Amino acid sequence: MQEMSPFVKAFQQTKFRLNGHGKREVGVLKEALLSISNQQESDIYGTGQVIEAFQRKMANYLGKESAVFFPSGTMAQQIALRIWCDEKGMQKVAYHPLCHLEIHEEDGLKELHHIDPILLADKDRLIELDDILNINEEIACLLLELPQREIGGQLPEYSTLEAISSYCKEKGIKLHLDGARLFEITPYYGKSASEICKLFDSVYISFYKGIGGVAGAILAGDESFTESSKVWKRRHGGDLVSLYPYILSADYYFEQRVNSMKNYYEGAKELAQLYNDCHQITTKPIKPVSNMFHVHLFGQKEHLEKILMEIHHTTGIGFTPYLREVTDHEYFYEVSIGDQYAAVPREEVKKAFSLLNKRMKELDLSIL
Amino acid sequence: MQEMSPFVKAFQQTKFRLNGHGKREVGVLKEALLSISNQQESDIYGTGQVIEAFQRKMANYLGKESAVFFPSGTMAQQIALRIWCDEKGMQKVAYHPLCHLEIHEEDGLKELHHIDPILLADKDRLIELDDILNINEEIACLLLELPQREIGGQLPEYSTLEAISSYCKEKGIKLHLDGARLFEITPYYGKSASEICKLFDSVYISFYKGIGGVAGAILAGDESFTESSKVWKRRHGGDLVSLYPYILSADYYFEQRVNSMKNYYEGAKELAQLYNDCHQITTKPIKPVSNMFHVHLFGQKEHLEKILMEIHHTTGIGFTPYLREVTDHEYFYEVSIGDQYAAVPREEVKKAFSLLNKRMKELDLSIL
Numbered sequence: 001m002q003e004m005s006p007f008v009k010a011f012q013q014t015k016f017r018l019n020g021h022g023k024r025e026v027g028v029l030k031e032a033l034l035s036i037s038n039q040q041e042s043d044i045y046g047t048g049q050v051i052e053a054f055q056r057k058m059a060n061y062l063g064k065e066s067a068v069f070f071p072s073g074t075m076a077q078q079i080a081l082r083i084w085c086d087e088k089g090m091q092k093v094a095y096h097p098l099c100h101l102e103i104h105e106e107d108g109l110k111e112l113h114h115i116d117p118i119l120l121a122d123k124d125r126l127i128e129l130d131d132i133l134n135i136n137e138e139i140a141c142l143l144l145e146l147p148q149r150e151i152g153g154q155l156p157e158y159s160t161l162e163a164i165s166s167y168c169k170e171k172g173i174k175l176h177l178d179g180a181r182l183f184e185i186t187p188y189y190g191k192s193a194s195e196i197c198k199l200f201d202s203v204y205i206s207f208y209k210g211i212g213g214v215a216g217a218i219l220a221g222d223e224s225f226t227e228s229s230k231v232w233k234r235r236h237g238g239d240l241v242s243l244y245p246y247i248l249s250a251d252y253y254f255e256q257r258v259n260s261m262k263n264y265y266e267g268a269k270e271l272a273q274l275y276n277d278c279h280q281i282t283t284k285p286i287k288p289v290s291n292m293f294h295v296h297l298f299g300q301k302e303h304l305e306k307i308l309m310e311i312h313h314t315t316g317i318g319f320t321p322y323l324r325e326v327t328d329h330e331y332f333y334e335v336s337i338g339d340q341y342a343a344v345p346r347e348e349v350k351k352a353f354s355l356l357n358k359r360m361k362e363l364d365l366s367i368l
Numbered sequence: 369m370q371e372m373s374p375f376v377k378a379f380q381q382t383k384f385r386l387n388g389h390g391k392r393e394v395g396v397l398k399e400a401l402l403s404i405s406n407q408q409e410s411d412i413y414g415t416g417q418v419i420e421a422f423q424r425k426m427a428n429y430l431g432k433e434s435a436v437f438f439p440s441g442t443m444a445q446q447i448a449l450r451i452w453c454d455e456k457g458m459q460k461v462a463y464h465p466l467c468h469l470e471i472h473e474e475d476g477l478k479e480l481h482h483i484d485p486i487l488l489a490d491k492d493r494l495i496e497l498d499d500i501l502n503i504n505e506e507i508a509c510l511l512l513e514l515p516q517r518e519i520g521g522q523l524p525e526y527s528t529l530e531a532i533s534s535y536c537k538e539k540g541i542k543l544h545l546d547g548a549r550l551f552e553i554t555p556y557y558g559k560s561a562s563e564i565c566k567l568f569d570s571v572y573i574s575f576y577k578g579i580g581g582v583a584g585a586i587l588a589g590d591e592s593f594t595e596s597s598k599v600w601k602r603r604h605g606g607d608l609v610s611l612y613p614y615i616l617s618a619d620y621y622f623e624q625r626v627n628s629m630k631n632y633y634e635g636a637k638e639l640a641q642l643y644n645d646c647h648q649i650t651t652k653p654i655k656p657v658s659n660m661f662h663v664h665l666f667g668q669k670e671h672l673e674k675i676l677m678e679i680h681h682t683t684g685i686g687f688t689p690y691l692r693e694v695t696d697h698e699y700f701y702e703v704s705i706g707d708q709y710a711a712v713p714r715e716e717v718k719k720a721f722s723l724l725n726k727r728m729k730e731l732d733l734s735i736l
Contacts, residue, residue: 023407023409024409024410024609024610025406025407025410026401026404026405026406026407026408026409026410026612026616027406027407028410029613030401030404030406033397033398033401036394038393038395038398039391039394041392041393041394042392042396042582071605071606071608072606072607072608073605074602074605074607075604075605075606076605078605105602105605106599106602106603107603108602108603108604111603112480112604113480208609208610214410214610214613215608215610231474232474234442234473234476235473235476235480236442236443236476236605237438237440237441237443237446237473237476237604237606238439238440238443238604239442240439240583241583242576243583244397245397245582246613248394
């Protein structure tokens with residue numbers, strides 16, 4: 001196991017955190033199980049009350065005919081694309097260059113399913129209707145990720161979504177939603193999850209982002225689609241004898257947090273403003289459209305780490321445990337607002353940002 | 369959800385059970401978590417103390433250089449075969465016709481990995497050295513399942529294993545162990561798990577058979593093999609953000625039960641004898657070589673169900689919740705001895721078998 005850097009250590013020792021719901025620790029699972037009877041029967045290889053009831057509940061919530069619980073989104077989404085490709089008899093799909101399948105899955109889609117993706121748009125912007133109109137070969141499926149996480153969680157106009165959906169329907173292209181953060185975008189669009197899902201043929205949602213569960217995902221669509229997905233789930237090795245640890249915690253935190261998404265969104269806007277008011281710091285997007293955004297800081301890494309460590313030490317508020325490089329003079333980190341943000345004393349937040357702004361100014365003037 | 373048949377219902381209402389460790393219910397997980405601190409940190413995508421320590425412990429137990437925790441054996445074993453095939457540059461393996469990969473995985477090995485298996489031996493017998501000597505094409509890997517579950521849990525002579533292992537080494541064929549029930553065969557062979565594993569290049573073990581955990585598996589081998597397996601685990605969608613619910617329960621029940629395998633084995637021999645003393649009943653194998661065997665009953669299904677239901681009702685001892693057809697006059701079910709067998713009062717067991725024998729005689733004489 002790796003030694004912890006002084007930077008990570010300073011973050012770990014903070015009392016408050018601006019991001020997330022709290023530590024990923026066993027207490028999260030234990031809390032979810034507290035109200036569950038010891039005699040609650042396990043699901044068994046995808047059957048049984050505990051999995052079937054939750055699948056039904058999520059299908060209803062998403063406005064889809066049927067839903068299947070998966071151990072991971074990686075598995076669920078590869079399978080969704082495979083089913084649509086098989087249906088159309090072509091191994092071609094399209095998605096954003098920073099799609100999860102393209103950058104975080106060790107090329108599972110290509111290595112296991114031999115599906116060839118067309119990368120739409122540039123890395124640093126959203127997919128627009130024109131990008132799709134300009135595809136000059138047939139595709140079986142288009143995947144949209146809402147919000148587009150790797151560029152700070154940006155969203156297209158809702159009318160763009162509608163236009164893309166209509167176009168795909170007309171052209172016989174299946175539209176799949178990477179809705180890992182679907183709950184989180186409903187306040188900005190002012191639409192329910194099922195209204196948004198109506199634009200898509202298939203939908204994946206996650207339970208350990210905004211919902212803050214232990215792990216797990218749902219894949220939803222019409223009945224023949226989800227039935228096929230169960231066969232592929234078994235092939236992938238995801239049809240576990242018992243998925244209930246994930247299902248029960250997903251359900252518990254869904255109930256606890258699904259109605260807090262507006263608060264997280266408002267918190268994100270407020271916090272982004274605090275960052276943007278600081279010298280040499282900007283957020284992407286400037287005005288968040290969900291609970292998430294990226295913070296970009298300009299300066300050398302050692303200086304930025306020194307500033308953040310000072311803030312962590314003196315204010316007890318944790319900003320981030322890492323910095324990722326854009327250039328050797330620009331670094332960023334991701335912010336996702338959860339339950340913790342509202343719990344940080346407002347006065348302390350002000351003090352921390354005042355110190356951050358002061359130090360960033362000094363850094364810019366090279367007097368740090 | 370399906371209606372429960374009267375036969376299943378009668379079984380469900382029994383007070384004692386001859387098979388297994390008990391019901392698959394949430395209490396199993398809760399018990400395992402009781403002694404775990406709420407502050408115990410989660411594993412994160414295959415890293416962190418909780419997963420790394422257990423992998424190290426299992427590698428040591430199995431006498432292998434390295435081990436990786438997987439959500440399922442289905443995933444672990446397909447990946448093992450894929451790695452060996454890629455290494456040799458051929459998509460050919462060999463295994464038993466009733467291998468788990470052949471009959472329980474919706475052809476994942478073929479559909480995802482395009483690996484072509486040669487089926488060795490007949491369905492109703494073990495693989496012997498001659499079957500391997502007679503393979504007339506090159507293969508990358510041979511998979512042996514110990515014990516061969518679908519034929520009642522039979523085992524080859526240990527000297528056969530040694531001969532197969534030597535032959536494979538000589539011919540450059542990788543030997544993989546499906547050790548879903550590896551713990552359970554150590555008493556019969558009088559060998560430790562690591563002694564047995566020494567004969568194999570890669571090994572999969574399960575934590576919800578004899579160990580009675582919630583789910584999960586370990587794949588072990590040398591370091592370069594397990595490092596490759598982590599890449600494939602991510603591709604399969606098995607590199608979950610948190611696998612700790614399975615890891616912690618696997619570890620808890622491993623500690624609790626790994627030293628009980630001899631008791632389970634002795635129990636299986638005793639129980640098989642009781643069955644074999646009954647009219648028109650035989651076990652496969654006659655003398656178990658692990659904690660498991662199959663019970664074959666001769667008669668029509670409706671009559672056999674009637675007899676078992678009477679036993680369930682009158683003695684409160686549960687024999688089986690299902691009968692599987694061999695012919696329309698022969699049915700069987702699987703027995704796996706766990707913690708429950710020793711807890712059934714001996715006098716009641718005797719009474720139940722005495723009733724079973726009486727009714728099977730009456731059935732044979734058509735006076736039931």
